[in-house]
Amino acid sequence: MISSVLLFFLFGGLIILALSSRRHLVFGLLLTGGIPYTLFMPKAIFLGVSPQAAYLFLLMSVTLLALLFYVQGVMELSVRFWAVSLFLFYSLITLSWATDVAIGLRMLMKLAAPFLFFFALQLILRSEEDLKSATRAIFLCCFAVLILAVVNTLTRGALYVQEGREYQLATTHSFTAPYMSPATFSFLLGSGALLALGYWFANRKFIFMAIYVVLVVAVFLAFVRISMLGIVVGTGIIIFLMARSLAPKILFPLFIVVIFVTVFFTVESFRTRMFKSSHVTLEALVKTDPKNLDNLVHTSGRTLLWKQAAAQFLGKDILLGGGVGAVDTWLQQKMKLHSEYLRLLCDVGVTGLLLYLGALGQITAGMVMRFFRADDPLGRQFAATGLGALAFYAVTLATDNSLNYVTEFGLYVFALAGATFVTLSPEPQPDELCRFQRMPS
Secondary structure, eight states, X not given: OHHHHXXXXXXXXXXXXXXXXXXXXXXXXXXXXXXXXXXXXXXXXXXXXXXXXXXXXHHHXXXXXXXXXXXXXXXXXXXXXXXXXXXXXXXXXXXXXXXXXXXXXXXXXXXXXXXXXXXHHHHHOOSHHHHHHHHXXXXXXXXXXXXXXXXXXXXXXXTOOOTTOOOOOGGGTOOOOTTSOHHHHHHHHHHHHHHHHHHHHHHOOHHHHHXXXXXXXXXXXXXXXXXXXXXXXXXHHHHHHHOSSHHHHHHHHHHHHHHHHHHHHHSHHHHHHHBSSTTOOHHHHHHSOGGGGGGTBOOTTHHHXXXXXXXXXXXXXXXXXXXXXXXXXXXXXXXXXXXXXXXHHHHHHHHHHHHHHHHXXXXXXXXHHHHHHOSSHHHHHHHHHHHHHHHHHHHHTTTSOGGGOIIIIIHHHHHHHHHHTOOOOSSOOOGGGOOOOOOOO
């Protein structure tokens, strides 16, 4: 009963903001998106889904409601980012041959929500102060989640009360907030870290470097390999774009990569987590046939599941796929595929996967053009940050379930990408006076 009341007030509050103050709706979503709501209602189920899944439906609903006030802007953005529109339209069509329409709709919502928020942020935020408020909301969310993780670790899982699952200390590679997997925890904090790094390069203020270091340390404590790789790649991209002289642009990213690789081969805890034998060398890894990599590297059963998925789907209709949600239907929600590229290939085929990569590529190209053409420092800063965050996201899609993590990850990555294309006006404007202005191409 209490959980239903909490969700009702959250739902009602966000709807009111969608109708009356859409700028504050954006800030509210960024502030609350990454919070593990199951902590406050651990046994609650809403229409067959968990509180976090219910919040995703809420996010999607209020975003669509807010976009109704910007119909012309949505149409113009749909044309401008035509690859995004084509991907979403094609994914909707594949629902017609999906095995389970309900699961297909749920997956379609996960695919659409980040792109819709990407549109909404461009249309709603209008000033530098708006972007600063959005930044503060993201940092507050990251540190709220980090505090939950610290408290839960120090109290040996006192915040985690779900039956049938034991709390593990960070020494077993699970430093995370209660009711969040190490992956979602590290993805959220990694997004905040890249935002802080972009601000540090723009302003050279110690506070932003401190935020970056704290959040990156938390990412590494969570000990998710793909997240650590993603944060290294994202950091390298931002340094390359934002460093003022040529030497740091080249040397710092190279230094970071060398250190990252060295750590996995020399630090015992990293090596045992990564490899099945302590005698694995970089030379042996490079020379090994990719088909036999799982003999050397811990894959947590991923490679076996990938082979089964390929046998199940790719031999039938590799061009069109089994329909959106086909993989989730096949796995019956009991496990995850841990490769979103393969998941898209199975769900929407080669056609859908290429359209998705095209959508990400078009957004990336737009941010690159914005970085080199922007007259304002803030535009360049968010372009660099957005490129780093989107690279982080793309890396994690290879071996994790990042498409599922809309509220904890996709929301923030596409918010940073959307901030790149915001057309700034001198002062904040009331929502009802905001009109979409087309960005120069």
